Amino acid sequence: MEQIENHYVVFAENQVLETERLCLRPLTLADAKDMFEYASDEETTTFxxxxxxxxxxxxxxxxxxxxxxxxxxxxxELKENHKMIGTIDLRVNIKEGTAEIGYTLNKTYWGQGLVPEAAHVLLALGFEKLQLIRIFAVHDLKNPKSGRVMEKIGMTKESTIYEAKKIYGKVSDIVTYGITKSQWQKAKEQ
Known part of the structure; x- marks a missing residue:
């Protein structure tokens, strides 16, 4: 029970995180307009x-x-203008010592390195404060740009499962990337 309680305490103590260009913070209803801007765009939401x-x-x-x-x-949230441009989350399985990172970004901001910038902060949170042993992410094979984000944060491709599941009625091939705490620490030291 102590480990699970600590997981909630860590998140409670780290509700706002900052990077050079971003503020990672809780969502509010005031974000609805900014979220709808990208959530209503099929190119952004497809996967x-x-x-x-x-x-x-x-x-x-x-x-x-x-x-x-x-x-x-x-x-x-972009620090420069306080616009909410996407979301990122760390879905923790504290009993297994693992977590999955997921993200969505307004297509206007694609290709600027913003998701990797935010993901690095979540890797540090996961490995340093939550004491996780592995963090992973998945993407649809038809969405290689998402895989590129995973590579930029030090993850390596672990598997491709063909016809893995239906996502919104379409059969999807799923690619898994991951990084262990020891791999992350080694990369950090270089």
Whole structure:
């Protein structure tokens, strides 16, 4: 029980994280307009979640997914103008000592290294403060840009599972990347 309690304490103590260009912080209903901007765009959502049809749908998702269970879930806010441009989360399985990173970014900001910048902070949180042994991420084989993000944060490709599952009615091939605490520490020392 102590380990699980500590996991919640760590998240409670680290609700706001900063990088050079970003503030990772809890989502609020005030983020609905910014989230709807990218969540209503099919190109952005194709591989991550059903495209939002209305701003009310976005508000409901913020309240029920991000606010109802906020630990490990962060808005990506640009420091320069306080615009919320995406989300990133660390889904922890404290009993196994592992976590999965997931992210979505407004396509206007693709290719600027913002997700890797945010993910590095979550790797540090996971390995240093949560004492995880492995962090992984998955992407659809048809979305290699997401795999490139994983490589940029030091993850290595572990597997490809063909016809792994249906995602929103489409059969998907899933690629898994991962990094262990010892790999992360070794890379950090270089």
């Amino acid at each position: 991550v979640f059903p495209t939002h049809q209305t701003i009310e749908e976005t508000r409901t998702i913020i309240a029920s997914v991000f606010m109802a269970d906020p630990f490990g879930k962060f808005a990506l």
